[in-house]
Amino acid sequence: MSRAKISVIGAGHVGATTALRLAEMELGDVVMVDIVEDMPQGKALDLMEMAPVVGYDVSITGANGYDDTAGSDIVVITSGIPRKPGMSRDDLLATNAKIVKQVTEEVIKKSPDTILIVVSNPLDAMVYVAHRVSGFPRERVMGMAGVLDSARFRAFISMELGVSVDNIHAFVLGGHGDDMVPLAKYTTVAGVPITELMPPERVEALITRTRQGGAEIVKLLKTGSAYYSPAASAAQMCEAILKDQKKILPCCVLAQDEYGLDGVFVGLPVKLGSGGVEEVFEIELEDGVRDELHTSAGHVKELCDKVHELIEI
């Protein structure tokens, strides 16, 4: 039996950290691709030289072209520019739409049966670009956002209550922007909803911090955006697929009549297994929350319309 192959496009902060996580988890062989000459090769070699110390047993290679990515089981797209302080994710649209289009075209030539996980921002619109360009079914095109946003929410709850992150389950749905929708009712500590564990104003404060979680990091880093947590989140999605775990994770997916949404990419709870997105779960939402989800999806739709003014897809 051959090992799985995961290609990571863009070997910058998120891409290289994703490669590291994938190697540490021994999920398969990793190929990193970047346009910067020699850089992905250098990072791949560095990671190979880390293997004897840490003990992972996979091959990691770097390239400036796509030949080595042929036959990938999963391709994680992280290529594109990150935010700088004061920028919204939407400000990246024009640059990253072109990059994601070009990358997707190259990727699918070599790996027509692969599963695409997009990380580049603005996330939901970039997944839309990858979907249009690849022509793949929704099962094989998804975006990483909800796992990260939920992880941020979990981290803040853990800090607030002084309990292990392990005990905290959280769900954040909607687009990966300021209007994302953290679901307080379905966010629990050892099974108890957080709404029963803290006053409403604290729940609201943590929701606001979660919505601005990316910007909080950008403000601190000053030169780019978060990468440890985004990389770990993308690797978790790869694991769920490669191990056919059937894990329920919030992912950006094409809604097809779920939650009253149709034809728009937005964060929803999905079951991830070897087939990619195997199912979209519909959970009951209170009216206000459902409205928030629709507002967020409307914003994504506007961005996707803008994409068509920028590139031909």
Ligand code: APR
């Ligand atoms: N093909 C391949 N790689 C590309 C291309 C391209 N057409 N265009 C840019 N890249 C590479 C850059 O050379 C760079 O090495 O993408 C990499 C991006 O890395 P960083 O600048 O370090 O950005 P990073 O923090 O990794 O964020 C990447 O993920 O979370 C999102 O918002 C973030 O859109 C951003 C993306």
